[in-house]
Amino acid sequence: MADFRSDTVTQPSLAMKERMFNAPLGDDVFNDDPTTLQLQRYAANLLGFEAALFAPSGTQTNLIAMMSHCQRGDEAIVGQQWHTYKWEAGGMAVLGSIQPQPLEPQSDGTLLLSDIAAAIKPDDPHFAHTRLIVIENTVGGKVLPLEYMRSVSELAKKQGLACHIDGARLMNAAVALAPRHNTTPQQMARELCQGYDSVSLCLSKGLGCPVGSLLLGSDAFIARARRVRKMLGGGMRQTGILAAAGLYALENNIDRLAQDHANCQRLADGLTVLAAQLPALQGKLTPLPVQTNILFTDIEIELAAQLLPYLAERGISLTASNYQNANGAIKRVRWVCHLDISSADIDKTLQHVSEFAHQQ
Structure with missing residues (x-):
């Protein structure tokens, strides 16, 4: 999880x-x-x-x-x-x-x-x-x-x-x-x-x-x-x-926060690559820039309605809210990295997102 x-x-x-x-x-x-x-x-x-x-x-x-x-x-x-x-x-x-x-x-x-x-x-x-x-x-x-x-x-x-x-x-x-x-x-x-x-x-x-x-x-x-x-x-x-x-x-626990930041950037980079390479995600999932341990991703409403339950079934918990941008309503999802999120968790999460996209 x-x-x-x-x-x-x-x-x-x-x-x-x-x-x-x-x-x-x-x-x-x-x-x-x-x-x-x-x-x-x-x-x-x-x-x-x-x-x-x-x-x-x-x-x-x-x-x-x-x-x-x-x-x-x-x-x-x-x-x-x-x-x-x-x-x-x-x-x-x-x-x-x-x-x-x-x-x-x-x-x-x-x-x-x-x-x-x-x-x-x-x-x-x-x-x-x-x-x-x-x-x-x-x-x-x-x-x-x-x-x-x-x-x-x-x-x-x-x-x-x-x-x-x-x-x-x-x-x-x-x-x-x-x-x-x-x-x-x-x-x-x-x-x-x-x-x-x-x-x-x-x-x-x-x-x-x-x-x-x-x-x-x-x-x-x-x-x-x-x-x-x-x-x-x-x-x-x-x-x-x-x-x-x-x-x-x-x-x-102060110095180790750098690992959370690194994991968050790794997650953002991985999602960016998947969003560029996989047709099911192209133009529908956009990671925003990361500075510390918090990543926001803007996801098309219809895609989020399928992706978030899919991830939840696999033990990946997230928070999200509706947000209005220049192109209309989107779902803004927040990913927060911390000491109980490992680099292996990042890799597994990216794998699940990839598997979801390949099934679409």
Whole structure:
């Protein structure tokens, strides 16, 4: 079975389970769970922040961040496709009473600096008070460059705004960018965070943990965040069992993300070859460019209606949604590579697609 639905489906390795089983425990609501405290110190030092806070999910760490930066009626500038705006059930508005100001991303995943600047409201009682700029990196697998990240943080500081990174897959961005800057992924991740007031880092995606995310920021910010976490029901107790997995992941699973990227590119290249060579797929299956561990393929609706069940019967799980392009409606299929997808899984998947096409 090859489960491409998300990198959240990963199972903890035996070594990770052993760390979890042997973790010293306390009570995190009383702030005395030793393993959780160790994880928070480790992550803060890694990414260049004063403090960190462990929470159940990235949705919660993002919401905690926005509620810690903003008051009721304040405004946060976000991307139209950002997770914080589109995929978190409207929590910033519903629970935080924060007005989102969504902007349309460019094809490379960035928001135009001019669009961000134009969206900042003047200090006028008619308008919500713009307080925060939120940036997501990666965006649908697309990497936002270091120079761009720096430009956004500089704009925020110039305008007196806070800035937050939804870094659910920050380490994927760091692994992709590190060779261009002749540095390590760990140092690259730290550089991407410089100038930002907070970052949310997911541990349960490519890093392979069963549960958990981290929010990082200043001591004062994390003190506010801890109160918001409690308000949202995120105060857990013997969190060291989960924090131990996070420690193992940060120590062992960052560099290996490069293999996920390589597997994803191999999948994209293989599908491109099949789409060019096999008449049943020609003009009907189009792989989009890959930058990290996420591949999107645009598939003709009628073809997808046959191909996706065929693959599902052979243990290949995918997610897909209808999408409108210049030629009409298509099915956009997402393939996410992760530590439980091997190069052999890629080869087997390509073989199944080839066999399907030959049967048409």
